[in-house]
Amino acid sequence: MNFFSSEPVCNLRSLRSVSLKVPDTKPAKDFYDQVWGLSTVEEDTDKFWLRGTGSEHHILRLETGEQNALGGVSFALATPQDVDSAATKLVALGIPLFREPGPLDDAAGGYGVQLVDPEGRLVELSANVHAVVSQEPAGRRALPRKIAHVVLNTVDIDRATAFYTQVLGMRISDWSEHQMAFLRCNSEHHAIAFNQAPWTSVNHVAYEMQSIDHFMRGIGNLKQHNIAPQWGPGRHGPGDNTFSYFTDPAGLVCEYTSEVAQVDEDSWLCRTWERTPELSDQWGTAGPPTTAVRSAMAGVPDSGYRSLVVPGREDYFSPAKAPATEKAPATEKAHA
Numbered sequence: 001m002n003f004f005s006s007e008p009v010c011n012l013r014s015l016r017s018v019s020l021k022v023p024d025t026k027p028a029k030d031f032y033d034q035v036w037g038l039s040t041v042e043e044d045t046d047k048f049w050l051r052g053t054g055s056e057h058h059i060l061r062l063e064t065g066e067q068n069a070l071g072g073v074s075f076a077l078a079t080p081q082d083v084d085s086a087a088t089k090l091v092a093l094g095i096p097l098f099r100e101p102g103p104l105d106d107a108a109g110g111y112g113v114q115l116v117d118p119e120g121r122l123v124e125l126s127a128n129v130h131a132v133v134s135q136e137p138a139g140r141r142a143l144p145r146k147i148a149h150v151v152l153n154t155v156d157i158d159r160a161t162a163f164y165t166q167v168l169g170m171r172i173s174d175w176s177e178h179q180m181a182f183l184r185c186n187s188e189h190h191a192i193a194f195n196q197a198p199w200t201s202v203n204h205v206a207y208e209m210q211s212i213d214h215f216m217r218g219i220g221n222l223k224q225h226n227i228a229p230q231w232g233p234g235r236h237g238p239g240d241n242t243f244s245y246f247t248d249p250a251g252l253v254c255e256y257t258s259e260v261a262q263v264d265e266d267s268w269l270c271r272t273w274e275r276t277p278e279l280s281d282q283w284g285t286a287g288p289p290t291t292a293v294r295s296a297m298a299g300v301p302d303s304g305y306r307s308l309v310v311p312g313r314e315d316y317f318s319p320a321k322a323p324a325t326e327k328a329p330a331t332e333k334a335h336a
Helices: 025-036 080-093 157-167 212-224 291-298
Strands: 014-022 039-044 047-051 060-064 069-076 097-103 111-116 122-127 144-154 171-176 180-184 192-196 201-209 231-235 242-247 253-258 271-273
Touching: 014 025, 014 122, 014 144, 014 201, 025 039, 025 047, 025 060, 025 212, 069 201, 080 097, 080 111, 080 122, 144 157, 144 253, 144 291, 157 171, 157 180, 157 192, 201 212, 201 291, 212 231, 212 242, 212 253, 242 291, 253 291
Parallel strands: 014 060, 069 122, 144 192, 171 271, 201 253
Antiparallel strands: 014 069, 039 047, 047 060, 097 111, 111 122, 144 201, 171 180, 180 192, 231 242, 242 253
8 A cells, every 4th residue: 555645744843752662761871861861750650750950841851661662652733633633644544543633642732643664663643742941051051942953763764754755745855875864854954863773673772962062071971980982972974963971770772962953944955975984974083983883773574653653563663675865966966
């Protein structure tokens, strides 16, 4: 069946939060709360909701799972009516819903719908969640503001990008050869990136710092806790953002970042970046990623929510080829 032939079902406003499953939530929660710079706003037995300094109720949700896995990603829509409209269009396309549109029982409240993408990832579209006041850090405190982006490993980068662009309305900002695709839902260069890989898994989650100064202070704070970067600090080519990668107690990769490129929809040209060290790190300061962080970015195979939706959807979850998404011509290479 072809799910990629219609207009997008919605207009995503932003990436709200990421949910991660880990075998032991307490050490992970303590790391993000006491070291990384988030603050716990809700907890319920083996679930924790942690916020940044921005306006979202929470940006990270931790829950217990048998292995490291992506619990889901949540995007903001403008109104409950937009949620209902998206749900109607998803059903018409034959896309399985994990949760029908209605009030959400999550700690952030709100009104939303949850769907399952072709590789089993849970995607939430929500509106009217609990409002909070932004709390920019005072002085020298290095605290993450929000989720900048999440990178997801995919077994079929063309199908993944087709679903997120043609169904969910995201736009491709850039390619890193045919290995990575960077997708945006607003003016920020990317909220999600897909990385071609042998299996589906979460690659890493990036947290935006208020400025490059706070970015460096965050790295310094981690070093004071005897936690050294496993790649970085540096500045990427695609997205032009700063980066420094670490691993949390569960072995999942987390990144501090800042100064991501802003896209002018009228003038931006999608490019294909060559995968070279000088374009991976424009500063030349990061060096190569460690073997440990490369392994952590690969993750473990994650079937997600495929087994929990209505049976008989082999046509949806099978790796049937989707129409290729638009890429920059091979002659339009980006250089430092």
